[in-house]
Every structure is written in structure tokens, then in C-alpha cells.
Amino acid sequence: MATALRHGFDATAESPVRGVGGRSVADALVTGPDGTRIGREIQYYPLSPSGVYRRSLKARDNGVMPLWVTKNDRAAPIDRAPWARVDDMPWREIADGKEMLIRGGFRYLQTWRCVPSSVRHCLDNGGVGHCGRIHADWSLPALCEPPKPPVHVEDLIITSATGQALAVFVPSRNNPRSGCHMWVPVDDCGTWKEMAGPTLLPRTPSEEQDDAVTFTEEELDRSCTARKETMAYRSDPRPVRDLGQPTGGLTLPLLPRSSSAEGLNVVTDVERTAVAAALGCFPWELGPCIGCGQVSRRYGRNAPMAWPSCREARR
Template identity: 75%
Template sequence: MPLWVTKSDRAALIDRAPWARVDDMDWQDIADGREMLIRGGFRHLQTWRCVPSSVRHCLEGSGGHCGSIHADWFLPALCEPPKPPIHIEDLIVTSATGESLAVFVPSRHNPRTGRHMWVPVKDCSTWKDMAGPTRLPKEPSHEPDDDITFSSEELDRSCRAGEEHLAYRSDPRPLRDFGQPTGGLTLPVLPMRPANAGAPVAVTDPERAAMAAALDCKPWELGPCIGCGQFIRRFGRNAPMACRACREAWAGSQAR
């Protein structure tokens, strides 16, 4: 599995192969042992329920809250709560050990396009449970800057170490690393079972995986609230039998 490392947010191989972008560091910083943070190409999966209390907006652009489960990929600094930064040295090791995987996430609007990224293996497993296996597009759509050209220049053998204020030519290529979310995935609203209903509600495996990720619990710990019937973390150590809203309503009625 290749790992292309670049210092430019306009590099032609961004989203065409597994990649990572680092800062353009001076040779003095490299000699001093400064760690190289990954600025693009590594993401974490975030799953949330689209309700008014959510800190994230609705992926469907409804302007409100649809009640569905959303999942999308974010840079570490944009996660809720923020994740610690990843160093290129760590990615090299974890990509070899299998703790970090290279995945391709197709675009929601055009499955022939999408984004390459490195992700934690746990997040990749959760994503596959919700979205199914991701595959490379058979015929990637042509983009205006798809043509990669090479212009031969005579090799400059002079040492530039220590020189300041070097004049660099501007890069005419368009920006490729925007750092924006991928567009994500939306699963339908989970069905609710009326309290004391006898028949269980049929929930698909992707729906169960998405709700478990949103509630930060295991899929087998899900169950219906005995009050309103919505799915909560019902089973496991210290798991409640009713959701917070039902417990607060019950406590209020007892106080009266």
C-alpha cells in the first residue's frame, strides 16, 4: 500500500492515492528534530444523532434536525471532542501494523469520485458496518487538472542550506486539499416501539451499528426505553431502563 507524502495542498496525487500532507518545514526545524504533524489525509469517523442538542448540523441541508443518524469523516482538530494530532512517523508505523488503514469513500452525489484517506482500523470497521465495503471507482471521472505533466530541467547541484528569502515559483494547479467533510452517510430514523409493546422492532444491522456508534456503546447493548420506546443504551453495566427525558419526567411527577 503506497503512502504519498506531500507538503503542498495542490499536489496532483491528493485523493488519487493514499496520501498525507505535512507542513513545509525549514531544514533547521528538521535538523532540530521537530515532529511533522499531518495536516491532511488522516481522518476520524464521527457519528451523531441529528437532534437539537447535537453540536453538528444536519447533513441533508434541511436547516433543522431530521432525527436521523449521520456519520462523516473529520480531521482530528475538527472532531467533537478534538482528537490528538497524528505525526507522520506514527502513521508510517500504524500503516505497517494495520492500526491505520487506507480507505476510499465515494462521493454521495457522484460515486465515481471520492476521497482517499487514512483512518483508524476501528473507525473503518464501524464505517463498513454502516455503509458496506468501499471500492475504488472503476472509471474515475475526469477532472480539469487530471493531466499530470513533467517538464525536464537541468539538475541544480548547488547547496541551498541556510539561504533565506528564496524566490519560489507560484503553483498554477488548483487547490485539492480543502479539509472539508466528505459528505458522509445518513441512515433513516430508527423506529420507536410503544411502551409495553409485545412485538420487537426490526432493526437492520447498519441501523444498529450507527445507533451504537452515536451512543458510544456496543450494538448488543441497545434496547428500547421502557417509557417512550426510543433506542438507548439499555443493557450492560450501570445501564438505565429509561432514557434521560423519561427519567426526568418521572422525577418531576414524583416531586409534585
């Protein structure tokens, strides 16, 4: 909240949100310059999946985008609502204003051509071989090529309120009802929408059950445990949810070969967008590769005129 106030945003703690669907309370409500409202939910204690769905849906119905912040990689909000995971920091460091690095929940779009020279694996062949097509997938900042700078919760609070970071849902290839929730840069979101279509946040699924809650009554141990070599620790029985795994992404068909610029007319706008994103250029700089004839960066200042694999082969 202090970060939002320092940047001139309206922010309130434990703020009631009233609207269609009833009344809900956010741990911190931040309002951006254009009226965008982000409800930050600090989830440091266990919460059932139904509670996450219910509170997130009520917030969205009231015009508030929820942002769940957790320190546990087993927490229920992970991939059930827009979320961000941070390190488990002592309260003194948090009170002193130490920045909280986001370990999960924020990703960048990566687009590449699946060739032997690519540093990434094929999405369709189980990571074996190369199909020659264009792949697009979401990656954590440290796993991007080249690596992206880390993102802090303080940054996400500002960018989400200003619209520079958006919450998206990427369905699983095998089960469209499941998938990954994540925060992404607005430019990457626009590129993804051009290639994959709208990314709508799902509604509450009805078939998922809550995690089992158990309690075993034990006598309070009042003895001192200092310097004891054998100490029993309870482990969280819930499965790890933040695995950092790929989302599944998407694969575009093999691009047509062409020996002239006129042959690019058979390339769709989606394919143009994907190739331009993979090469880091504008769509109007595309043309036929002088080596393989497929669409490549052919025009513009310092254009290589061929795919890296074709340039390597000519050497």
C-alpha cells in the first residue's frame, strides 16, 4: 500500500468493495489513474480452493482484479486465480521496506523457430528433434533467452494498476478447463492475443473439491528445544503447485517456402506476428529467406536476410 501511495495512487487497507454480487473485503485496494482497481490479497495462511474461487469471482464481479500474494509454493491461489509468489521473509525485513522478488506468477512471452540452433526444445515432440515450425510459450524471467530482469511485488502493484501488466489465463493443451494463471506485460499479451485469440479468465469450476483439513490434538510441549539434534517437523501434505513448468504454448503450421516477396501473401497475419516476435522485428520487415525460402527478416536496417540456421549452413 505504501508503494501505491508513494506513486500517487489511491490505496486503502482492509477496504470493503460493494457492487453486484455482494460485499467483499480486500487486504489492500489500489486504484489506478484510469480507474482500474487491483485487490491485493496477502495469503500467508491456508485457504481452501473454493474460498479462492469464491472471493476472486466476487471481486471480479465488483470490478476488482484480484492479486493473490503468497509465500508458499503449495498455496491454493496458485493457478486458480491471478497470483504471485514471493520468498518467506522475516517481518522485520518487510517492515524495513526490503523489496520482495517475485518467484512465480509473472512471465514473458518467448517465440522461436524450432531448428537445431535454437536454445529451446520442441513443444510437440517431447523435447526431442526439431520440427522447423514457430513455437510460442510463456517463461519465467530467469528462463527467458536472453534472461529478463527480475520483477518485484512493488513493481507489479504499479504496473497492474496502470495497465502495463495484465492477468491472463493460458488453457492446457490437454484440458482446456485447466491451465496457468499469470501476470504478463501488456505488449506480450497483445502479441499472444493476435496468435492465440482472447485470454479470458475462467469462471468457478464446480467439480473441484476442497483440500482435506485434518487436526490432531497433542499436548503442548513446553520444554526448551535449543541445541537438540533430533527435532520433528511437520510437512505440508498439499502437493506443490508452483512448479515453474511450461504452459504448453502453441505451435504454428510450417511456413510456406517462397522465392519472392509476392509469395508472402499466403502467410496469415497470425504467422506474420509470430515470426516478427521470434525475430524481434516489425511485420513489414519480413521477406523470403535467401537460404530456405521461408519467411524471415529480409528488409530493414542491418537485416540478416536469412534465418540463423541458414547463415550457419552457408558458412
